[in-house]
Amino acid sequence: MERGESLKLNTALCGILEITYPIIQAGMAGGPTTPDLVAHVSNAGGLGTLGAAYLKPDDMRSAIRKIKDKTEHPFAVNIFCTEWDDRYDGVEDSQKVLNAIRKTLNIGHVTEPIKTADFFEEQFEIMLEENVPIISTAFGVLPKDKVSLLKKRKIKITAMVTTVREALIAEENGADIIIAQGSDAGGHRGTFQIEPESNGALIGTFSLVPQVVDSVSVPVVAAGGIMDSRGLVAALALGAQGVQMGTAFLTTVESGAHPAYKQALIHSNEESTVITKAFSGRPARGIKNEFIKAYDVSGISPADFPTQNTLTGDIRRKAAEQNNPEYLSLWAGQGTRLLRNSPSAADLIKELVTGAEQILSKND
Numbered sequence: 001m002e003r004g005e006s007l008k009l010n011t012a013l014c015g016i017l018e019i020t021y022p023i024i025q026a027g028m029a030g031g032p033t034t035p036d037l038v039a040h041v042s043n044a045g046g047l048g049t050l051g052a053a054y055l056k057p058d059d060m061r062s063a064i065r066k067i068k069d070k071t072e073h074p075f076a077v078n079i080f081c082t083e084w085d086d087r088y089d090g091v092e093d094s095q096k097v098l099n100a101i102r103k104t105l106n107i108g109h110v111t112e113p114i115k116t117a118d119f120f121e122e123q124f125e126i127m128l129e130e131n132v133p134i135i136s137t138a139f140g141v142l143p144k145d146k147v148s149l150l151k152k153r154k155i156k157i158t159a160m161v162t163t164v165r166e167a168l169i170a171e172e173n174g175a176d177i178i179i180a181q182g183s184d185a186g187g188h189r190g191t192f193q194i195e196p197e198s199n200g201a202l203i204g205t206f207s208l209v210p211q212v213v214d215s216v217s218v219p220v221v222a223a224g225g226i227m228d229s230r231g232l233v234a235a236l237a238l239g240a241q242g243v244q245m246g247t248a249f250l251t252t253v254e255s256g257a258h259p260a261y262k263q264a265l266i267h268s269n270e271e272s273t274v275i276t277k278a279f280s281g282r283p284a285r286g287i288k289n290e291f292i293k294a295y296d297v298s299g300i301s302p303a304d305f306p307t308q309n310t311l312t313g314d315i316r317r318k319a320a321e322q323n324n325p326e327y328l329s330l331w332a333g334q335g336t337r338l339l340r341n342s343p344s345a346a347d348l349i350k351e352l353v354t355g356a357e358q359i360l361s362k363n364d
C-alpha cells in the first residue's frame, strides 16, 4: 500500500493467493487443522492451511485429498524446514523429569533411545504429486533446488520469519510471501537465525511488521495476537497485506484441538502464556501448566528439538486420553481473552470481514 492510499481488504496478497479475504488460517501441526477446518476457511474466502509437519506421508496425502474433496479453493500445506536429526544431548536428564510425570499419569518409565522419523523428503514429494497450490514453511527456508521446482510449477511459497534479517534471507531464497511472526504469537517461535539456547527473537507484532514491510518487496502478512477485526485492520495499517491467525481458529467447531485444550484456552487470558522449550526442545508460546512447571522446578533443560518432541509424545497422548490439560501442550498466543467459544470457521471469517469493513468505512 502506498502512503496516503486508503486501506482496503482486497490487497495484492488476495490476487497472488487467489483468495477473497486477506486472512490465512495458520497451519498448526499436531491435530488442530483438520481437513474440515482448512476447507471451511478456504470456502469462506480465506486461506486454510494444513499443519502437516508431524504427519506421516500416508496421513498427509489422505488429509490433502480430504481437503480437495471439500473445497475447490486454494489451500496451503505447512511444513518445517529444519534438521530432523536425532540429538541425544541431555536426553538422560530430561527423562528424569519425564519419568516423574509418567509416574503421575500411570505410564511406564522410558529408558531406551527414542528415534525421530524424518519425513521431509517424502512430504515434499507428496505436495508436488498432489499439486498443493501453496506451500507454507516455518523454522527456516526451503533448499534452493526445491524452490526452483516449485517456481517451475507456479506453486507459491510463504515463509515465516521473526526478524528483518530472516525476512531478507527468505525473500532472497524465493519466498512469494513473508509471514512476520511477532512474539505475541501462539505455538513455536519461527526463529531460525538466533542461537538455540535463546527463546528465539522476541519482537512484538507491532514492532516487527512495519520494519519487515519496509525491508522487503514481497507482500508481508502479520502474525501474532491477531484475534478480531481490530487486529486485522491494525495489521493493514502497519503495511501488512493480510494476517495469519492461529489461536483464534483453535476454538472453532472444526478445530481438532482436544476439548480440554479448548476449555483451557477459553479460561485463559493475556497473562496465562509463557515461552517454553519443555514440550519440543524449541521455544514455543503456550498456557503455563504442570508440565512446564515440572521443568522449571527441576532446573533440568529439555533435550533438543526434535528429540524432546518425540520424548514427550507418550505423555501428551496419555494426557489427552485422560482429559488432563496439565500435561498437554496448550499452545496459545497472547490474545486469548478475545477468543470466541465455538464459532464456525466461516462465522469467524465473516465477523472479521464485516467488522473490518465497518472500521474501514468509518474512516473513508
Ligand SMILES: Cc1cc2nc3c(=O)[nH]c(=O)nc-3n(C[C@H](O)[C@H](O)[C@H](O)COP(=O)(O)O)c2cc1C
Binding pocket: 026, 027, 028, 029, 030, 032, 051, 052, 053, 078, 137, 138, 160, 181, 184, 185, 186, 187, 188, 223, 224, 225, 226, 244, 245, 246, 247, 248, 250, 331, 332, 333, 334, 335
Ligand atoms: C496450536 C498452534 C500450533 C502451531 N503450529 C504451527 C506450525 O505447525 N507451523 C507454523 O508455521 N506455525 C505454527 N504455529 C504458529 C502460527 O503460524 C502463527 O504464527 C501464530 O498462530 C500466530 O499467533 P496467534 O496464535 O496469536 O494467532 C502454531 C500456532 C499455534 C497456536
